[in-house]
Amino acid sequence: MSRLMIGVGVGVVAVVLLIAVLVPVLLLTGGEDIGIAVLPATSIVVxxxxxxxxxxxxxxxxxxxxxKKTTENADVYSVCQPSQTKLDDKHCIFKMAWLQATCKMENDWGYEANHSQPCVILRPSKVVWVSCEGEAEEDKKNIGEMTVSPWHGFPLYYFPYQPSPHYLQPLIGLSFSKLPSGVEVSVLCRIWTVDTDPDKNPLRFNIKVD
Structure with missing residues (x-):
């Protein structure tokens, strides 16, 4: 888990976990071109x-x-190592426990149990590195402190995307704290790949805690 300090905000704590998933998803701006989707929404008002x-x-x-996948089919998964590019007979596991802050089901993802800590999640289908910040200068001031878990990007062994029922796409969690109450913050995430201009199709979402 890594931490990125972005300005200083005041007010309640909010956590946003960006995740792209195979359940019904909403694609972010630019996400369809680079294979990233997001849950639960691109505009969140808590x-x-x-x-x-x-x-x-x-x-x-x-x-x-x-x-369910990792419990019922534990024998098809392995904890992969950085030196690996892919496995011929197993899939690299992604553990939900690797997500941090309130981005956990037992915490109601920061919504019900503590409405000031909402969670959003991001899931890519190709190798990426993600960097996020407030979109405008005012957003940069209000975005507060951001913690990324488990990584900004993903090892090669998770890709390419595999059309297998056992394949697990990796996830990125972005946890935001010190978001000011009543202020909508626009977040811009640049997606870095070997063949993509990070400024061409950035992802955008808005978060507001009342």
């Missing part, structure tokens, strides 16, 4: 007076999908 299940349920389905 208010404890509103029903937040629309954010929690898609993330629960994602968690259940990964846990």
């Amino acid at each position: 208010n404890n007076k509103k029903d937040l299940s629309k954010y929690v349920e898609p993330l629960n389905k994602l968690h259940e999908e990964y846990m």
Whole structure:
């Protein structure tokens, strides 16, 4: 897990976990071109007076999908090593436990249990490195502190995407704290690959905690 300090905000703590998944997904701006989808939405408004299940349920389905695959078919997975590029007879595992902060089902993904810590998740289908920041200068000031888990990018052994029921795409969690209450923050994520201009099709999402 790595930490990126971006400015200083005031107010409540919010966690955003970006995840692209095989359950119903919403593609971000540019995501369709570079193979990245996001849950639970590209525009999140968290208010404890509103029903937040629309954010929690898609993330629960994602968690259940990964846990079911790795539990019922444990013999087809392996914890891969950096020196590996791919496995001929097994799939590289991705453990949900590698995601940090409130990006966990037992914490209601930061929505129900603590509405000031929402979680969003990102899942790519090709090798990428992701760097995120506030889109405009005002967003940079308000974005607060960001923690990335488990990595900014992914080892080669997870790719290319495999049309197998056992294949698990890796996930990135972005946890934001110190987001100011009542202020919408626009986040821009650049996607780095060997054949993609990171400024051509950046991902964007908005987060607001009331």
